[in-house]
Amino acid sequence: MPTYARADVAFERGEGAYLQAEDGSWYLDFGTGIAVTALGHAHPHLVEALTTQAEKLWHVSNLYRIPASERLAERLTANSFGERVFFCNSGVEAFEGAVKIARRYHHSVGNSERYRVITFEQGFHGRSLAGISASSGAKLRAGFEPLTPGFDQVPFNDAEAARAAVTGETAAVMLEPVQGDGGIRPADPQFLREVRRICDEHGLLLIADEIQCGMGRTGALFAHQWAGIRPDVMALAKGMGSGFPVGAVVATLEAAQGMTPGTHGSTFGGNPLAMAVGNAVLDVMLEDGFLANVRTTGARLREELDALARRHPELIRQVRGSGLMLGLQAQGSNLDLVNAFRAEGLLTVPGGDNVVRVLPPLIITDHHIDDGLARMDRACQRLAATEPR
Numbered sequence: 001m002p003t004y005a006r007a008d009v010a011f012e013r014g015e016g017a018y019l020q021a022e023d024g025s026w027y028l029d030f031g032t033g034i035a036v037t038a039l040g041h042a043h044p045h046l047v048e049a050l051t052t053q054a055e056k057l058w059h060v061s062n063l064y065r066i067p068a069s070e071r072l073a074e075r076l077t078a079n080s081f082g083e084r085v086f087f088c089n090s091g092v093e094a095f096e097g098a099v100k101i102a103r104r105y106h107h108s109v110g111n112s113e114r115y116r117v118i119t120f121e122q123g124f125h126g127r128s129l130a131g132i133s134a135s136s137g138a139k140l141r142a143g144f145e146p147l148t149p150g151f152d153q154v155p156f157n158d159a160e161a162a163r164a165a166v167t168g169e170t171a172a173v174m175l176e177p178v179q180g181d182g183g184i185r186p187a188d189p190q191f192l193r194e195v196r197r198i199c200d201e202h203g204l205l206l207i208a209d210e211i212q213c214g215m216g217r218t219g220a221l222f223a224h225q226w227a228g229i230r231p232d233v234m235a236l237a238k239g240m241g242s243g244f245p246v247g248a249v250v251a252t253l254e255a256a257q258g259m260t261p262g263t264h265g266s267t268f269g270g271n272p273l274a275m276a277v278g279n280a281v282l283d284v285m286l287e288d289g290f291l292a293n294v295r296t297t298g299a300r301l302r303e304e305l306d307a308l309a310r311r312h313p314e315l316i317r318q319v320r321g322s323g324l325m326l327g328l329q330a331q332g333s334n335l336d337l338v339n340a341f342r343a344e345g346l347l348t349v350p351g352g353d354n355v356v357r358v359l360p361p362l363i364i365t366d367h368h369i370d371d372g373l374a375r376m377d378r379a380c381q382r383l384a385a386t387e388p389r
């Protein structure tokens with residue numbers, strides 16, 4: 001189905017931060033398939049984990065214990081606020097699981113009337129019917145009505161608007177600590193702490209959608225950690241399998257108390273193949289110095305992008321984001337920039353608010369930053385030469 005406006009390029013292989021197209025040309029991948037291939041392409045440790053597991057066992061279903069999923073759940077909870085984990089296969093399933101946990105929590109404590117979730121403008125939570133109902137944007141929703149009831153949207157970074165939206169039917173507040181599809185819009189730490197306070201005051205669950213900004217992307221394992229807050233529920237996917245489809249919902253014991261046998265499920269979720277890769281990704285991300293390196297390279301890339309924006313104010317209005325989750329807000333069209341970068345062999349991802357998302361693999365070095373910036377400079381020079389003044 002023609003649901004995507006695809007660029008006319010097909011890739012055959014990947015090595016680290018680079019992709020090779022069918023015609024043999026190499027591209028520097030600063031898009032990572034939309035913040036997915038966090039450890040780059042064909043990472044030896046992931047290839048080893050996947051192929052070793054592939055020869056042993058792929059799938060058994062959740063009718064049986066899956067030791068690798070127990071291990072991954074233990075590691076995710078040991079490194080977060082969480083105490084319970086549910087595994088799924090994609091972001092939108094993690095979102096759905098998070099909303100179900102919130103409704104079921106209030107049901108189990110005798111507040112079944114609490115089912116609504118406050119979400120934020122420019123937010124994105126996935127493409128299921130509930131996902132588009134929770135997300136922002138007429139384009140996502142047009143023709144798919146009626147929407148799923150139970151979502152109330154308020155302006156992002158506006159704690160007072162969130163407070164005013166709370167009613168006796170509110171179950172939870174859900175936000176992306178850094179909005180991704182909306183255009184790399186970080187939540188103000190003060191706003192995050194205020195939302196936590198609102199949730200505490202009203203007995204609401206705070207759900208962090210970390211599907212894009214989590215798993216090391218901002219230089220912390222989870223982006224909410226920068227604000228020093230603890231959500232009650234967190235949705236993960238994208239970078240979690242570095243290209244293998246796997247997602248998870250992480251929750252506190254308290255928040256997950258309603259999730260008893262039979263209340264939720266997934267045929268594929270947490271299967272041995274996905275769990276082998278998920279554990280291998282964590283092996284790398286939890287290594288000493290990995291996240292510190294994301295912070296260092298992120299800061300350097302940010303400096304270089306700021307300098308690029310100063311050289312080309314006619315093309316780039318603003319640089320924003322954190323860690324290796326950065327955005328260039330375009331003066332003209334973000335698509336022109338994305339296309340110009342791609343013509344120079346650099347892949348980036350368009351986002352909302354006229355932004356070019358710069359989402360390199362978390363393993364990049366100074367060499368990749370230099371290469372990426374050289375390509376961006378060439379693209380900007382060409383674009384500036386053709387742009388009407």
Ligand SMILES: *Cc1c(COP(=O)(O)O)cnc(C)c1O
Pocket residue numbers: 090091092093095124125126127176180181209210211212213237238
């Ligand atoms: C990508 C994304 C989703 C949806 O994930 P899918 O795997 O495409 O279903 C949900 N929330 C956020 C913040 C995302 O970036």
